[in-house]
Amino acid sequence: MTHEHPSLTTEHVFLTGGTGFVGQAILERLLTSHPKTRITVLVRGKGSQTPQERLTGMLRKPVFKGWREQLGDDQARAEFARRVTAHEGSLGDVGTLPTDIDVVLHSASTVSFDPPIDEAFETNVGGARGLYGALLESGSDPHVVHVSTAYVGGIRKGVAPEGSLTHEVDWRAEHDAALSARVRVELESRQPEALRQHLHAAKAQHGKAGPQQVARLAETARTEWVRERLVDYGRTRAESLGWTDVYTLTKAFAERAAEEMWAQAGHRLTVLRPSIIESALHHPFPGWIDGFKVADPLIIAYGRGQLKEFPGLPDSVLDIIPVDFVVNAALAAASRPSPAGEPQYLQVVSGASNPLPFHRMYENVNAYFTANPLPDEKGDIAVPLWRFPGGEKVERVLARRERQIGHAERVVERLPATPRTRQWLETVGKNKRGLGRLRVFAELYRAYVQTEIVFDDTNTRALLASMPEDERKDQGFDVTEIDWEHYFQGIHLPAITALTRAFGKRPPARERAERALPSREDVVAVFDLEGTVLGANLVQQYLRLWTRTVPRARVVHDLADLVLSSRRYWRAERRDRGEFIRTFMRRYEGFSVDEIEREVQGRFGRAMLRAALPDALERVQQHRAAGHRTILVTGTIDLMVEPFVPYFDEVVAGRMHVRDGVLTGYLADPPLVDEARAAWLRQYAAQHDLDLDASYGYGDSHADLVWLEMLGTPTAVNPDVQLSRYARQKKWAVLDWTRRARPSAPSAGSDDQQVTLAEGV
Template sequence: MKNAHVLITGATGFVGQAVLEKLLACYPTTRISLLVRPRGALSAEVRVTKLLRKACFTPWRESVGAAEADRIAAERVTVISGDLGDVPPLPGDIDVVVHSASTVSFDPPIDEAFAANVDGPVSLYEALLASGSDPHVVHVSTCYVAGMRKGVSEERSLEHHVDRVIETARALGARTELEAASRRPAVLGPILERARAEHRRAGAQAVAEAAEEARTTWVHDKLVRAGRLRSQSLGWPDVYTFTKALGERVAEDLWGRAGHRLSVVRPTVIESSFRHPYPGWIDGFKVADPLIAAYGRGMLPEFPALADTILDIIPVDHVVNAILAVAATPPEPSEPNYYQVASGIRNPLRFGRLLRIVRDYFSEHPLKDDAGSVVQVPKWSFPFGRQVERSMRRREWAVDVADRAVGRLPATNRSREWLSGLYKAKRDLGTLRKFSDLYQPYTQTEIIFDDAHTRALHEAIPAESKELHGFDVTEIDWEHYLQDVHIPNVPGLTRSRQARPTAGGAPKALPQRTDVLAVFDMHGTVAAANLLEHYVWVSLATGKGRALADLSAMVASSPTYLQAEHRDRGDFIRNFMRRYAGVDESELREVIASQIAPRLRARLLEEAVARIAEHRAAGHRTLLITGQVDVFVEPLADLFDEIAAGSMEKDAAGLWTGYLATSPLVDEARVAWLQRYARDHHLDLSASYAYGDTYADRPWLEIVGHPSVVNPDTALYRYAKSKRWPVLSWTTTADRGLTSIVRSLRPVKEDR
């Protein structure tokens, strides 16, 4: 490796950045070229600059000094901007290639997996052939290319007869076929009907967004399923291992058996570093980490694993050292070498032992749930996969039935508690289902990976260099590695040990700003009142004993109103306000000021009034936005900087016709209104606040930076939970004792 020019693909990935760091820190005479694609507005050069400041490089930067590290990087590292899908011209003096770029998800869409793991290597090797370079290529693969088999998997070329060209063509064309199918009435019709049923109240655009999201999800899910089924039909557990196997065949066909030098390195499950750059270094969730984290959070009461299955884990620095040792040991042209970096033969970690180690760790260092309670980790009995599957199906059915039943109940604190429990149950079941589908082939495997070539390579390293450059898996004490090195550094687990604030907890102090808007809905958010109560109040004040008759008529019309409310909030308001036909607005305004205003003020939610005051104290512009008619909310003018409400059409005599003068300011209409209002008043919606209580409020809640839901209906509650919006319970009013209708029938005492 002395004075070698090394090209690395996948340098921003887990293994790639570790290889780059090791070359910079321990191979000072090497020159390094990095093939890096731009991402969005970030150029390849900027991405590498950011990469060199990540935690992996911190020990090296500290050892040489920040300025010297920057100088070394500028002198030794060259960035080649490009993508594996279309590799640009490469230098003609490359000595070694470390090809570590790939998609590492087990279940990507089939076209994406083939583009990254099969078509990408084709582009790379064709670019190498065109460059004039004749490097030793170290092609990083995975041991699990061996597929679904039992026994010992040896370090040699794979035996299969899959036509990679045909499979690639079909895989890359699958998206076009499914995109066309998703637009046909047979598929799109049911999608649209479901979107209408679930999102109609939020407006036509919400329906359209939901339908398009469901259509793209349908395409994605079909592509994922196509990859899994095609892989399993040919003997691999998933599309990742299948395409990595075909990627090896590309390397052999285009390079290793075409007169060039090729070495294939196959690691097993790569996890955090054992020693270098520091113990426990990891970059994001790796293969075993989601299982460990979900178990520690109590989300996996059982799992379809075999206690005697070997979970073959290897620290990332062992993999890097093996890659660089292989790079320094080129084979003869057209005679590829194969190396499996594994621990299963010489230091096996069986799943039963792994569970005991992980359970002991979380028993001593327990996580906490959202409420701050300690999570009790389960004890697995290692049931057979069919038992777990039957149990999951029963629980999924029960949760689905309960969720649909609770969804039909009125929105109360009790129903929201039930929904919260069901939400957690569905989340946990979804996690179990996902992990069971993805990991079962690995947690029930009976394959062992031979590592004789890798072991011989390690033994050839001089004794004085073994600690720095070796990869002897027998030195790993699994209890120490997992409990003291790996698990404490799994991303997210440290934060989970602290109780997270609950969604309905005390809000943070509001920032002092004058360009921020605080928007409040009326009914159910600011006041525990509705259009029905307003009408009863008016009837009591003006009807001369007709209140009960009016109430009876209103009850008789309630099915019509409920249908309109379910279909469209605007239609409900239009229908209901027709009951006011013939009302004199000036007389009504006097009645509201003298008799109805006290009732409305008594129904204000005290928590809402306090929150409005906090926003005003912080300098925020407060706005009440409502579909109600303006005269009914005028008594609240002192609480807000501005009120946006509707108005009624009047005839020549000044009487209400029963028709609205303006369209109701509800659901999506509020979005356009608020956006224009913000522009006109130079307000920053991304820093603004909004408070609503029904699913019809969703569109305008989404356009602010800080949405909150108050006493939400079931649909909005579910949506808020999925978005992690705060859920607030505001229930205190000045008039607490009776139900709203009975309370409304009490006379107002006039001041004398």
């Protein structure tokens, strides 16, 4: 040590992970408490922002608020520009480092416990290799504070010492194997058997949306399979080597890289192992946190009533540490290096000196959300009582409920699409998501809520004791001062629930869909007909027209044929909307065009208008009042949609082949459905200079999915089961439009109203 009470003074500090949670807090503390230091931050550009612009933009973050207010905005910006420099690069490509670095604070790592194996190794292990390789090449001889994790020792029981890990795994070989895993899995995913499986599943679920949509979703399923496979690779390889997950495995290997590449080369190294890092106790202000951290998703899920039980051990120690304690320990360690080649290990933890049993954590969370319940659309959420029945019992109950939910989902999917069916489906989906959430949390948090490890903190307490008393008060990390009830109920839980409310400010999709429409002339509102504007499908339309035109001698024959053909039509509709239209329209063979036109002008037309959904017609009028171009697009033939011409700026319909004034039963053009409608809409928008990202779409069928996705505001109206599920996943508005008193029809005298035939599509 260079003096009795060492502290950072004029050092040049190199910081990695500076835009992350811990990195931001380190940077702020250097600025506020070590005013003569210079800081270089490893940072990439982002979008159009240069690395320096991105770094300067961080000044707007809450962590720097106190410092900005103390100096004033102008002086703070000037001081930041003078003291903080961006070094363009990443952990994978650090670049050429300055030659005068005194201290390195390496806090960058992956933020996920369960990433794909190649991503975890590339960031944590490859990042360490890249950093230490660049430091060796630079000629600098800094003291490196390598931020790791207390859980780096793997699956074990008892006391975890502050020392080098004892494993003998070849971390370089593991790194190489992990990086090659993606190539192997990608090849596996492209085998014909795997591709056929994805195609079959996509066609079964999304066939009505069109072949390109099927192909796209099959490829999405393949890439998701690749990711899940690589996640499983990481999880399984970690467990096979004795670690809880790939995160702790790669952090262990990163430590070994630091020891072998830096400490054994004769340089100074401190390995800092914090436990679960959460919001600040004191600095920069109580409750400061940058997004949800390790324990917070579990806490919020509980507060939302989504976790009825959890497989944790009530007497296990949940080791939590406030972020300011980690920062203070890191900077104290940075100024007090051990001799070169003799790395020191510090575990910044609470479990040994101020243990927090899991049941005490639960009691605090339960008490807080009982007194301060989170709201939902039905009122305040009542949180569940956990009885800690044990992991095996929770697993059995979870598996049984998963089977029950799967069976219920299959049953509901086969029912006709009605508001009640959609509500059942939403309930089933909500329960399924809840079970999935519990499954994920149980797997991710198992090592942290069932642990029997106690982390030794002897070296860390000795470091604290070496600090002068005045420095300990402001920059200390004495975990015995933490009152867990005060910390959770007065600081941490209010902080993360405030984040929840901030994230929840966006109004629900239904409310957004029903807001007043902005006035614009470059947008279009596209409406499907059957099920969206008209409460009658193709079969019902046919029957209404058929009853007015069929000769009595054919009544029995035609009815019998319709009944016998119903299953064929149903199958065609499930496979492909266009196939159904082609098949069903054959029934119009022999219908007279003149007779159809007379009926459309008379009773049939009036019946069609009576079947119109007033909510739809009102919405059309709202769009027209806002200056939007309104279009009705339908697979129904043009002869039968004349009653709706007055409501829309344009009606786009199909045609049937006519011979000698009689319908032949064949379509004159391919049906304008699914991908054909999307292609037509894309061309139409280009011709009329329309902004599809600002436009609106209303459809009821899974076949409408492709063209709805092209529009900025898609809305599912009276949707079938598949579209309802997809819409809720994508947070689209889902509306139920029903029959009631019909609004008066608009004037039909506008010059720009027309029927456009779907020719050449």
